[in-house]
Amino acid sequence: MIPRSTWESLRALFEAALERPPAERAAFLRDQTDDQAMRGEVESLIAAHEQAEGSLTESALGPVRADESLVDAPRLAAGSRLGAFEILDRLGTGGMGEVYRARDTRLDRFVAIKVLSPAIDIAPRGRERFEREARAISKLSHSHICTVHDVGAAQVDGQELPFLVLELLDGETLAARLARGPLSVGQALDYAIDMADAVATAHAQGIVHRDLKPSNVMVTASGVKLLDFGLAQLRVPEGANDGVPAAPGDHPLTSAGMVVGTPPYMSPEQVEGRKVDARSDIFSFGSLLFEMLTGQRAFAGDSRRSAAAQILGDDPTPVNELVRSVPADLANVVSHCLRKDPARRYQYIADVKVALEDVREETRSRPQAQTTHTGSRWRWAWMMLLVPAVLVAGYFAWPRQSPPKAPPPRVVPLTTLQGSEGSPTLAPDGEQVAFTWSGPNQDNEDIYVQRIGSGTEVRRTVHPARDFSPAWSPDGRWIAFLRGEVPGRSELILVPPLGGAERRVGELHIRGSYIVPPYLSWFPDSRALVIVHSPAPGQTDGLFVMSIETSEKHALTTPLAGDPDHNPAVSPDGRTVTFKRGATLCVVAVGQDFKAATEPRALAGGYRSFQPTWTPDGKEIVYSQDRSLWRLDPSGERPPAQLPFGGQDAIMPVLSGSIPGKPTRLVYVRRTADNNLWRLELPAFASATSSAPVLFKSSSTMVDSSPQFSPDGKRVAFESNRSGDMEVWVADADGANAVPLTALRGYSGSPRWSPDANTIAFDSNKEGQWDVYVVRADGGKPRRITPEPTSDFVPSFSRDGTSLYFSSNRSGGFEIWKVPLSGGAAVQITRNGGYVAFESFDGRHLYYTQTSTGSSTLWRIATAGGDPEKVLDAVSERAFVVLEKGIYYVERQGATNTGSYVFGGLVFSGPDARPLLRFFDFASAQSRILADLGERVGRGLGVSPDGRTILFTRADNPSSDLMMVENFR
């Protein structure tokens, strides 16, 4: 075939040469063409091809990062080889070179490879010295020293690169940990004693570290590990200044052949370039200890010189003056380490260790006062055993039961890190919790582990990809988690909780877009997991069982088309799996062969519920529904009951296992968002605008939502929980003079004005069930309209003011009913599901949605009777207002009835779902866009009668924390 273009010739040569073994390629190319430029081109392209294996991944907008790696692109590409080591990914860079994670192909284990920067001047003699040091260090065997496995050199880019093979550590540097604040005294002592022990071991073998600093200490789940012993033998290049900015014209403080440490942590003798011995380490150790206790550097210059000047001339403030909880004895130890004259410091690090151990003894026998946190945002006292109706035919709401006598379980925060923590999983002994967090910079989701009560967390995974959905194995040996993306492909990986290499089990795909974690659950034998998986594109996600030994998987459930099965939880005896299918929770019995023994059965009470988990006795399931925590009995003997804590913000509950004599712990995620009312002005009735919304004057730092203008446009009613409970409030149209209208101390809301503006209808669960009430708009005692023991809510007035519409499940499913205010029987109006209603201006039609959350079709039905007609495809979150000329509403573009849901109080939308304010014009039967409302728009919509002022809800500052309840019963 004669190639017709340059590209095609190039490509032909490239492919042909690639087929040849590398050694033969040059000769082959010489045979094929005389064009030397062409040969050179092909050769360089082949070289690039081999390195490009892992890059420019083919999915759309793959791992694209704007500009991160401009300055320090990794020298070694993922997939490349360094002798017997396969490079995986870069873990970090430092003054001396880069650290990569790699796989030792001979021993089939993971290691860290430290590649020394070529800028480091290693003269031939220095190279020998380096190897000698490395060999000496590799003989140091200590549980708090990072093990050096090997030292080697490889050709990279035509240069010879020395490298070290180190133990792969999972955790974070002490520097990263200290960036978040100081350690507690106890924690600092524990770490310091271990470090002192490690340094003592090294000193005993004649090895001085010379560069002790927080970035050379790793904090792992099994404690601290010291890195880079003795490597400061090498001359550090100018510019590698460890984050301390160099002043212009500065020179590194070295003299030929002498070592350089890191300025802020150097000893005075190092600064002066004099002889350095083991006591220099003691000074640096003191600096470290200072910083661990205070969170600040002992000598924090803003240029190399001034830090050095401080080291030479200034004494840092005693630690116990900066941090009051530090005992004076400890402050003395620190000062003793930091004496300028080496002869006046501790002479042996072993003595420092003994001194610290004494301090630790002292502090243990005199424990400091504990501060406890108790949640105050919920009133547990009366919110016992609330039971809204469930969507199963024949079930009605159960009457209120009397509150239990036992004291309320204590709720304490486990984590209050900035950003969002989630997906908790408890160790079998209930003493540790693993969870996901996006890190202090919120840039990479990883798994963290906390020993409950310690207040500090250890980072367990460092991979740049998303690590999520952790699950602790029942035998305590592993934390299983997924790495990848949802929807998309992920890998199931196991990692030992206390440190050690990851183990990849296999790959799975989750294709549904709106599936929240968890996606994994262990069987009690800890040898298999239930996972969520879709075996082929187009197949709905179902539950599979995957063996961690063979990596094989087989199907457990056959999902309904389009409705993924997810959130699996295996019962403690391994015989039942509960999971979410569609809108309900289900259970399925599992046989000895790990296959389903029956068809899945829907659970009563599981409607719109998520994330079920089992109680340790296997008799009940705890789950999250509408942001509250509930428990239900799968046998159906008892009705579901709401838990008396967690309030309206709780999701992802997990329970610790059954241990005799130990109370059960419950950990959940508290999602908070500051829901505020925002106001948007339109230039004229139903005209588009691009002006920005402003905060409604009345917005508080608690939840405000569901705004409604009075018919004369002068006032606004809304729900707010700024008093502690959700109540109905009224304010002037500009937001001033907000006053509470109700004080029922339950959850009251969904206010609607009567046409004459004298009365407000609302719903409340004060009586233990949802009911509709009316109250005079200027205040008074509310009157209950729906005494029946069913769930009745979301009221709205008829145009003539004589009747109330509301949604009720008294017929089995939620439908719109109408009742005369003067008394009389309620009449069912809708038959295809109805939640939020608005009667038309002329009183002839009723407009309604079918769901109260997420996106719903808007229907209308003639009040005189007849069949319903579809009006609009997607109205979101109860956000529509029917006026005379048309309907204002919020549409989540692209969302469908099942596509959007409320999760933790925030509406979750798919990729295209931008909330748009639209107006449906009755005259033209056309809908047009008025404005883009921005992100995280929540429930409700208020429109002034002149159509020019819009009020809507937006969730600002969402975050989540882990909360724990002790003594769950």
Place this chain on the structure above:
Amino acid sequence: MGQTADITGLLVAVSNGEEAARSRLIEAVYDELRRLARGYLRRERPDHSLPPTALVHDAFLKLVDQRRVRWHNRAQFFAIAAHQMRRILVDHARAHRALKRGAGARVPLLDIAAGSKAVEVDVLALDAALEKFSERYPRQGQLVELRFFGGLSVAETAAALDVAPITVKRDWALARAWLHREMRGQPV
């Protein structure tokens, strides 16, 4: 829906030879994509991120009335959309690079859940490399744009460019090597 009709109509007009419609089409596509991409160009909450799948693909499904366009309209849409997507990402990367230099603010990462490999791609470097590549090999440059910025699969790219899928695969392998070489050699 007003927006959708416009783009379909413009597409049809352009393929009928109405070149005047082309710039309006490009602008319309750019606006839509930018709006769609905005959600991804911010950092979303991590506990339930909704990683984007093919933005361009979704835009196509949403904006173009399938019944009214033929295959070569689709090809044109994707070509335009992929190029606009590239514009959007490059603008975003530039804006944030300026921010980083100025205020030392951390560069927000495109919140796209990372794929299986950990190697990062520098959008600006890729853009510059692709610019050079396209000058010499314009058709292959378009292929890269469709695949990488448009997120089209091999089969879709083949259809859009009217070549065999195997050709797409072969071209992609060489193009990737070329771009990688170019990007690694770029000055910092």
